[in-house]
Amino acid sequence: MIAEKRSRLLSEMKSGETGLVVAVAGGKKATKRLADLGLTPGSLVRVVRKTLFSGPIHIEVCGSKFAIGRGLAQKIIMDFNA
Amino acid sequence: MPENNHITIVLAGQGNAGKSSLFNNLTGLHQHIGNWAGKTIEKREGTLFYKDYTIDVLDLPGIYSLTTYSVEEVISREYITHHHPDCVINVVDSTNLERSLIFTLQLLELECPLVLALNMRDLAKNRGINIEYNKLQGLLNTPVIPTVASRGYGITDLIDEILKIKGNRSSHAVHRYGKEIEDCIGQLTSLIQINEFAYPARWIAIKLLEKDKDITKLVGDQKPEILGKTKELSDHLEEMHGHDSSLVIADERSHLAYQLTREIETILPNRITSLNDRLDAITMDRISGYIVMVLIMGGMFFTVFTFGNWLSGLFDTMFAQFHDWWNNAVGVSSLASLGWAAIESVLALVQIAFPYILPFYIMLYVLEDWGYIARISFLMDHLMHKMGIHGKACISFIIGLGCNVPGCLSCRIMESRRERFITAVLVTLVPCSAVSVIVFGLVGKYVGLLWALGLYVFAMILIFLVGRISSKLLLGEPVELIMPMPDYKAPQLKSVFSQTWDSLKEFIYIAAPVVIVSGILIRAIDLAGWMSAISSFLSPVTVNWLGLPAVTGILLIFGILRKELILVMLAAYLGTTHFADVLSPQQMITLAVVSMFYVPCVATISVLWNEYGWKKTLIVCALEIFFAIALAGLVKRLLDFFYSAG
Numbered sequence: 001m002i003a004e005k006r007s008r009l010l011s012e013m014k015s016g017e018t019g020l021v022v023a024v025a026g027g028k029k030a031t032k033r034l035a036d037l038g039l040t041p042g043s044l045v046r047v048v049r050k051t052l053f054s055g056p057i058h059i060e061v062c063g064s065k066f067a068i069g070r071g072l073a074q075k076i077i078m079d080f081n082a
Numbered sequence: 083m084p085e086n087n088h089i090t091i092v093l094a095g096q097g098n099a100g101k102s103s104l105f106n107n108l109t110g111l112h113q114h115i116g117n118w119a120g121k122t123i124e125k126r127e128g129t130l131f132y133k134d135y136t137i138d139v140l141d142l143p144g145i146y147s148l149t150t151y152s153v154e155e156v157i158s159r160e161y162i163t164h165h166h167p168d169c170v171i172n173v174v175d176s177t178n179l180e181r182s183l184i185f186t187l188q189l190l191e192l193e194c195p196l197v198l199a200l201n202m203r204d205l206a207k208n209r210g211i212n213i214e215y216n217k218l219q220g221l222l223n224t225p226v227i228p229t230v231a232s233r234g235y236g237i238t239d240l241i242d243e244i245l246k247i248k249g250n251r252s253s254h255a256v257h258r259y260g261k262e263i264e265d266c267i268g269q270l271t272s273l274i275q276i277n278e279f280a281y282p283a284r285w286i287a288i289k290l291l292e293k294d295k296d297i298t299k300l301v302g303d304q305k306p307e308i309l310g311k312t313k314e315l316s317d318h319l320e321e322m323h324g325h326d327s328s329l330v331i332a333d334e335r336s337h338l339a340y341q342l343t344r345e346i347e348t349i350l351p352n353r354i355t356s357l358n359d360r361l362d363a364i365t366m367d368r369i370s371g372y373i374v375m376v377l378i379m380g381g382m383f384f385t386v387f388t389f390g391n392w393l394s395g396l397f398d399t400m401f402a403q404f405h406d407w408w409n410n411a412v413g414v415s416s417l418a419s420l421g422w423a424a425i426e427s428v429l430a431l432v433q434i435a436f437p438y439i440l441p442f443y444i445m446l447y448v449l450e451d452w453g454y455i456a457r458i459s460f461l462m463d464h465l466m467h468k469m470g471i472h473g474k475a476c477i478s479f480i481i482g483l484g485c486n487v488p489g490c491l492s493c494r495i496m497e498s499r500r501e502r503f504i505t506a507v508l509v510t511l512v513p514c515s516a517v518s519v520i521v522f523g524l525v526g527k528y529v530g531l532l533w534a535l536g537l538y539v540f541a542m543i544l545i546f547l548v549g550r551i552s553s554k555l556l557l558g559e560p561v562e563l564i565m566p567m568p569d570y571k572a573p574q575l576k577s578v579f580s581q582t583w584d585s586l587k588e589f590i591y592i593a594a595p596v597v598i599v600s601g602i603l604i605r606a607i608d609l610a611g612w613m614s615a616i617s618s619f620l621s622p623v624t625v626n627w628l629g630l631p632a633v634t635g636i637l638l639i640f641g642i643l644r645k646e647l648i649l650v651m652l653a654a655y656l657g658t659t660h661f662a663d664v665l666s667p668q669q670m671i672t673l674a675v676v677s678m679f680y681v682p683c684v685a686t687i688s689v690l691w692n693e694y695g696w697k698k699t700l701i702v703c704a705l706e707i708f709f710a711i712a713l714a715g716l717v718k719r720l721l722d723f724f725y726s727a728g
Contacts, residue, residue, distance in 0.1 A: 023325060026562070033564050035332030038181050038340075041325055042333050052368040055464035056473065056563050062180040062336065063343070065569075067460045069472060069562035 010045065011057065011073035018046040019078035026075040034072075038062030045078070089248050090165070092140045094158060095173030096185055098568055100201040103577070104173055104231035105141040108241075125157075132241050140167070156296065162194050163280050168248040169195045171240065176206035176213060176228070177569070179347055183339035186222070190254050193282040196224050197243050199236070203228040205571065210352035218346045223255035232574055256284075259334045262322060266291055266315040273308050291316055292328040358569045365457050375461055378454070379480075386442045387522060390515070393437035401429050416609050420602055427601030430644050431594055438515035439589060442484040443582040450581070451573035455480070456565065463563050469546060470553020471496065472563040475505040479545075481585070482512035486686040487592050488585040489514070490693065500558040503694055507552060507702055510682040510690070511545050513538065516646040517678050523649050525674045528662045537674060544679070544713075593644075593685035600643050600684055627715045628672055629722075631656075631664075641677060642684055648677050668721040672714050679710035 007022055021043050024031045039045065039061045048058040054070045095101045109128025126141040142161060143154035162170055172189050174182040179200075189196055200213065219226040225243045229236030258264055270287035279286055279300065289297040290312045302309050316327035323330045365374050408425070412418040449455055455477055463473030474495055482489025489509040496502045513521060526534035553560070607613065613636050617624070620635030628634070633655045641648040652673075653659045661670060681703050682690065690699040 024329070027559070030562055030564065031326075031329065032332070035329060035336065036184060037564070037566070038184055038336045040329060040333035040336050043336060043340075048362075049366060050368075051366075051461065051464065053464055056460055058362075058366060058460065058567060062178075062184075062340065063349075064178040064181045065567040067456075067463070067473070067563060067565045067567055069463060069467065069564070071467070071560075072562035072564070 007077060007079045009074050010047070010059075010076035010078050011070055013047045013078060015047055015049045018044060021045055021076060022079045023077045024075065025077065026072050030072055030075075034068075034076075037064070037066060039076075045076075087134050088136045088138075089168040089244075090138045090140070091169045091171060091244055092142050092161065092167045093171050093173055094142045094162070094185075094189060095201075096175065096178075096182055098566060099173045099175040099178075099182065100231045101141060101173040104171070104199065104201065104229070104237075105139060106580070107231050107234050107237055108137075108139050130241075133245075135245065137241070137244075159192065162189075162192055167194070169197060169244045171244070172196055172198050173231070174198055174200050176200045176202050177209060177211060178566075179206075179211070179213065180336075180339050180343040183342055184336050187257055187335055187338060190222065190224070190257065191282070191285045191288060193254070193285065195247055196254060197240065197247065198222070198224055198226045199229045199231070199240055200226055201229045201231050204230045204233075204235075208352070208354045209569075210350035210355070212348045212350070214346045218342070221255065221342060221345065232576070257338050259331065259338075262319060263291070263331060263334060266319060269315060270308065270312065273305070273311060279304075288331065291319065292331050293326075355569075361570050362457075365454065366460060371457070371461050375458055378449070382442075382445050382449075386438060386445065386515075387518065389441055390437035390519075391522075394433055394519075397429075397433050397437065401433070404429075419609060420605055423601045423605035424598050427598045427643070428594070430601075430647060430650070431590070431597060434516050434519070434644065434646055435586065435589060438519070439484050440582065440586060442515060443585045444578060446480065446484065447578045447581040447585075448573045451571075451578050453568045453570045456567055459563075459565060460567065465546075467560065469504070469508070469549025470556070470560050471501050471504055471508075471549065472561060474563065474565060475501070475508070478505050478509050479512050482509040482514060483518075484515055484585070485589050485593075486510055486512065486514045486682060487689055488588045490686055490689045491588055493693075497561045498558065500556055501561060503698065504549065504552050504556060506690060506693065508545050508549050510686055510702065510706070511541065511548060511679060513541050513678055514645070514683075516644055516683070519646040520649050520677050521674050524661060524670045528665075529667045529670055533667075533671065537671070537678065540675075541678060589685075592688060593683075596684045596688050597643050604640060604643065623711060627711065628676065629718050630669055630673055634673060634676075638676065638680060642681055645677055645683055648673070668718060668725060671721060672718040675717050676710055676714040679706060679713065681707050681710070 010019070010021075013019060021039060021041050023041050024034060024039070026034070034040070039059075043061055046060040048060055048065060050057050056067045056069050057073045058065065058067050093101050093105055105126060105128065108130050128139045128141075130137040130139055140161070142158040161167070170189060172186050174186060186198065198218070200215065200218075203213075206213065213228075215226045215228055225247060227236055227240045227243055229240060231237070259267070267284060267287045270290060271283045274283040274286055276283060281289075281297070286297060286301065290301060290308070293316065298309065298312075301312075319327040319330050364370050405422070408418075408422055412421065446455075458480070459473035459476050461473075462476040466473050466475050469475075475493075477495065478489050478492045481492050486509055489512060490506045493502045493505040493509065496505050521534050521537050525537060607616075616639065617632045617635035620638075621632045624630050624635045624638075625632050634652075637648045637651050637655070640651050652661065656664045658664060665673070681687075687699060687703060690702065
């Protein structure tokens with residue numbers, strides 16, 4: 001069986017899932033700031049947890065954890081094996 | 083030659099790497115040690131005497147990169163390239179090695195004399211992280227010293243290394259990007275002559291490809307023909323990779339950091355990390371997280387106010403005796419009265435600082451040092467977004483609960499000016515400990531604790547509404563939350579005390595002079611006999627609209643100094659501390675509502691003035707006065723209605 005390759009937004013991923021960043025479509029500043037923290041196209045991101053409603057998402061990138069707003073997570077396109 | 087014995091070093095690193103601890107340890111000066119990203123903004127300098135050397139140490143702001151994103155980043159790279167420090171110490175968080183190395187690689191590109199301090203090695207060890215220091219040193223061709231800045235471990239090794247390499251630049255290994263990028267860099271550097279700019283040619287080439295605004299402008303002014311070539315090359319990179327050339331480089335840089343980390347770091351499964359994950363599972367959970375937050379914050383308030391009321395009572399007795407002694411010793415004259423006004427202002431500050439503000443900040447910074455405050459920002463981010471700001475603003479709100487002065491100052495952690503201003507305005511509406519003294523001393527004591535807590539809920543709803551309105555009025559794109567979540571760690575007493583002292587110092591330095599001067603001024607007005615004129619002038623508002631005794635006009639003027647004076651003076655004017663005899667419950671609630679919102683105290687006003695200019699400050703004050711009076715009048719009418727109906 002071949003794993004079906006799909007892409008979706010970081011905001012749509014579930015807690016515990018890991019995926020590869022395909023593109024960051026956020027503003028210039030936010031994109032740069034994410035890159036400084038190691039979140040660039042090609043990096044692996046693990047969703048540690050999500051909050052109730054549409055709060056921020058707790059993620060792990062490059063071995064360190066941070067929180068990013070949901071609005072920004074909606075602009076990060078992920079590619080992962082479902 | 084004495085010149086040779088005098089050297090300058092700078093500390094550069096990302097937030098939370100322990101840069102401030104290292105600075106304290108090197109120079110013996112006190113300053114902030116925080117968990118918040120990018121908190122250090124002021125320029126901090128100190129001097130260290132070691133062996134025969136005098137070493138000037140400069141603490142650069144905590145930043146994540148050397149690309150123009152924030153003022154701090156520009157400050158840092160300009161300093162390094164223009165002032166040529168003898169050595170740059172890159173303070174690296176050993177527990178976040180990969181992320182930190184991204185910044186280290188950028189420092190290496192600046193070709194400055196560099197030493198890496200791999201800080202917090204004890205925490206890294208506890209978390210099962212093993213780092214091969216020698217290997218890293220070899221790979222970067224840069225000295226690497228493991229340190230534990232908070233305990234002074236590794237500091238002398240570090241200074242010895244600095245003395246060895248001082249002034250010796252560009253000996254580091256050059257890390258190579260992928261072939262296409264290196265091609266572009268090569269083509270650009272061939273167009274730039276050595277020493278043509280204050281920056282290294284290779285660095286200029288990289289920054290041009292990264293579309294750095296400042297560097298593009300600098301090069302464009304001197305050699306506009308290079309920009310054409312840059313455009314051509316970055317378009318080429320974008321075509322090949324499918325995204326912006328600045329991202330292509332950032333991506334390769336973080337990939338380099340990843341490879342370096344894999345080569346030198348091994349992580350074993352361990353107890354500490356799993357404990358941290360278990361704590362997070364409770365404190366950041368979508369349900370239990372909020373329960374824990376309410377319990378912790380509620381517990382903190384309960385403790386602070388129980389302790390504060392007890393200590394404040396003790397002070398009351400002491401100060402009353404002191405006043406009697408003063409009257410006997412100095413006699414009763416206008417001058418003596420003015421003198422007492424000055425002393426009274428100081429005593430009023432003491433009475434709010436020690437019983438309430440001090441314990442509040444100690445507890446707050448224990449929570450911060452432990453790592454909990456970042457969790458609150460996480461939990462509250464969604465709500466904050468509805469006000470056009472993000473989760474970090476919560477930190478300012480909580481600080482504002484102690485005192486609005488450090489609360490407003492802490493708004494500097496917000497990224498954009500727009501958000502800084504919105505947050506500061508909202509902080510002025512946060513009931514500080516002085517306001518809480520009124521709320522609990524008047525409403526809590528004589529009307530009921532539930533009413534007092536109700537007023538807090540009311541304040542929260544109000545702050546939320548004002549936030550919503552101001553985020554609609556002040557145009558600009560909201561900034562999204564991007565915040566590192568530090569692991570929980572045992573709070574360090576030293577850093578808790580130095581942060582508490584810093585907040586208290588802001589309160590004392592900024593509040594005290596303003597409060598003393600205005601205290602004397604108001605007493606002078608009182609002595610001149612203008613107070614009754616003022617209170618009758620204000621009576622249409624105080625008596626007719628708010629239904630309060632005429633004397634409250636004077637109280638509200640004194641309240642601008644320190645809000646708790648409203649309560650103190652109320653007792654003095656009415657001749658009793660048993661307020662229930664002279665005020666109805668409706669009046670007490672109305673007075674509390676006016677006191678909570680009518681205007682920030684003078685000390686807070688002076689902070690707003692400094693940070694945002696007089697125009698905005700005056701508009702905020704005028705709006706708040708008008709709004710608070712209108713609101714309190716409505717509250718009074720509502721209460722009257724319900725009381726008569728009941």
